[in-house]
Amino acid sequence: MALRRIAAWAVDWLVISLYAGALVPLGLLLVERSVRLSPLQWNAVSLVILILPATVWLAGWESGERGATPGKRLLGLRVRTVPGARLGRRRALARNALKIALPWELGHTAAFLLADPHVSPALSTIGMVAGCLACALAVGYVAALFIGAGRAPYDRATATRVDRFYRG
Secondary structure (H helix, E strand, C coil), X not given: CHHHHHHHHHHHHHHHHHXXXXXXXXXXXXXXXXXXXXXXXXXXXXXXXXXXXXXXXXXHHHCCCCCCCHHHHHCCEEEEECCCCCCCHHHHHHHHXXXXXXXXXXXXXXXXHHHCCCCCHHHHHHHHHHHHHHHHHHHHHHHHHCCCCCCCHHHHHCCEEEEECCCC
C-alpha cells in the first residue's frame, strides 16, 4: 500500500508541476519588468499563486464523491475518515494543509532565504531551520507509510485513512 500511495503522489505532483511550469512566464515577466521583492515577499507570492491553489485543488478531489485525487483514482485508492465516511471539505483541506502546504512552504521559505546573499544572518538561520523542518517532515511522512498501519502523521491528525477502492 505504501508504494501505491507514493506512486499516486507522483501522479498528482506531475499535474501540479505542469501548473507550476505554466507560471514560469509570469515570473519571467515580473523579472523583466524589474519587479523587486524581498525573499519573504517572493515567498508570499509563491504561497498565494502556487502552494494554496495546489492544496485547495487536492483537497477538492479528496472531499469529492470518490474521495480521491487523480493519482489516487488511477491507483485505486481513496481517502476516508477513520470510521469510513467521505471527507468533508474542512477535513480534506486540513489534511492537505499538513501534507502539502506546510512542508512545501517551509521548503520555499528555506530556498528564498538561503538563495539571497543579502539576507541577514538571523533570516539565514530561519531559512536553515525551515529547510531542516521541511526535510524532516518529508522523511517522516514517507517513513510513516511503511510503519504499523501505514498512516502518516497528517492522516492521524485529521482522523483519516487511505484505503483500496474496489469497484464492484
